[in-house]
Amino acid sequence: GQQVMQIPQYQHVQEGEDFTTYCNSSTTLSNIQWYKQRPGGHPVFLIQLVKSGEVKKQKRLTFQFGEAKKNSSLHITATQTTDVGTYFCAAIIIQGAQKLVFGQGTRLTINP
Amino acid sequence: EAGVTQFPSHSVIEKGQTVTLRCDPISGHDNLYWYRRVMGKEIKFLLHFVKESKQDESGMPNNRFLAERTGGTYSTLKVQPAELEDSGVYFCASSPPPGLAGVGDTQYFGPGTRLTVL
Numbered sequence: 208g209q210q211v212m213q214i215p216q217y218q219h220v221q222e223g224e225d226f227t228t229y230c231n232s233s234t235t236l237s238n239i240q241w242y243k244q245r246p247g248g249h250p251v252f253l254i255q256l257v258k259s260g261e262v263k264k265q266k267r268l269t270f271q272f273g274e275a276k277k278n279s280s281l282h283i284t285a286t287q288t289t290d291v292g293t294y295f296c297a298a299i300i301i302q303g304a305q306k307l308v309f310g311q312g313t314r315l316t317i318n319p
Numbered sequence: 320e321a322g323v324t325q326f327p328s329h330s331v332i333e334k335g336q337t338v339t340l341r342c343d344p345i346s347g348h349d350n351l352y353w354y355r356r357v358m359g360k361e362i363k364f365l366l367h368f369v370k371e372s373k374q375d376e377s378g379m380p381n382n383r384f385l386a387e388r389t390g391g392t393y394s395t396l397k398v399q400p401a402e403l404e405d406s407g408v409y410f411c412a413s414s415p416p417p418g419l420a421g422v423g424d425t426q427y428f429g430p431g432t433r434l435t436v437l
Contacts, residue, residue: 213361240425249410249428251361295362305350305414306375307426309362 210234212300213310221318226283230296237299238258239272239279240307245292253281288317321345321428325411331435337399340432344393344413349392350374352414352426353386357407363403364407380405401436408433 213230220226230239238257242250254263256272256279263270267290269282281292293314297307324343332338344351353365367383368374370391379386383402388394398405412426 221335249430252427255425268420297362305366305424306352306367306378307354307362308364309354311361 210300210308211296211310213296215313216311217314217316219288219316219318222288226286226290226315227280228294228296228315229278229280230298230310230312231278232298232300233277234300235276236279237276239276240297241270241279241281242295242297242311243292244295244312248292250295283315286315286317288319291315291317322373323411323427325335325409325429325432326431329433329434329435332401333437335400337397338401338434340396340398340409340411340434342394342396342411342413342429344411345427347415348413348427349391349416350414350424350426351388352412353394353396354410354412354428355407356358356410356431357404362410398434399400401434403436405433406436 211232225294229253238255239309241253243253254270259276260274268286279296293312295312296310300308307318326341330338349370351368354362356362364378366379366386367374368388371388385397408431410431411423411429414424414426
């Protein structure tokens, strides 16, 4: 079954509005990574979170890792048309393993 | 530095035919991964090479899929015979030699091969 659940599946916003996507797992995660895939493109690494409760920022993007290391979120403040794409969370489920388990992705579209 | 490259970018074949996908990882990256995204679903892990050895092939769907990485450089993924449900985008990713245990290294994805089986 699906080990990393990501919601929402789709999100449409007006340019300038905020956007948040969430990932949840029933198991404790070693780390969580976030990727962005532009339409027609491939996943591009954004960031990795490792520590419980960690918060990292990249300009308008804020990434959080839950205290229990079972959930994570990506928040974009004041979206711009360049933010369009599908955002995936991906986690290392098994300690010491390297394979990524991806969430289903959240496809973000923006009305200019 | 050149990124991960994949060939071909698109492949359209008929059911029952054979297709071979190729991935060239970033130079010096021991780890090479294959993933697949079927239309509308999540990206799923297929297998992981460390140099020429298969470290984890738990995601391979069935024995119609064969991955090789002879010499520990580029990798091929062969599907024989292809079925309709094999359609999707096949991504290859690579990462440098492992870092701290339990901490995943950044995986750099290639552009993918879009496979369509008719």
